[in-house]
Amino acid sequence: MNDVAATALQRIRLHLARSRDFPEGSARHGYEFVAPLDARGHIDLESWKAARAACTVTRFWGTDAPESGHLVHRAGGAQGATWVFDYEEGTSEDDEAGYRFADHAFAPGEYVSLREEDGALHTFVVFSVVPA
Structure with a gap:
């Protein structure tokens, strides 16, 4: 890993934004x-x-066991590529795609959306961004 990548790594925490199920x-x-x-x-x-x-x-969802995976850049999507959370290498069935992640700034208070493996789209607020 080069020094530029090492110094640029950030730990980003997303919390579920207000919704009908979570006002x-x-x-x-x-x-x-x-x-x-x-x-x-x-x-x-x-x-x-x-x-x-x-x-x-790491995906944390209420009382469910946390799921771990990797941030992956995949070909395809609206702009030719998509950022996804990949939990099982070799299969895309469990991937969760970031909606226009390449366009969004990850800064506290900003909103981003993710499409879960079942197709549900959820909005999240960027809670924190700190050096990894």
Whole structure:
């Protein structure tokens, strides 16, 4: 791993935003992942390529057991590629895709959406971004 990727890695925590099922949102439902961010807070593809093994994700969902995986950049999607949380290497059935993750700045208070493996789209608020 190069020094640029190592210094750019950030630990990003997402909490479930307000919704019909969770009118106050939920800190018990969300994700924590590691990704290299550029100066604007966007995921840096080139740095990710150098540090992909370190770009992990943990999904925490209420009382369910946490799931661990990796942040992966896949071909396809609206802009030719999609960032996904991949929990089982070799299969895409369990992947959760970030909705336009390449366009979003990951900064506290910002909102992002993820499509779960069952197709449900949930909105999350960026709770924190700290050096990994």
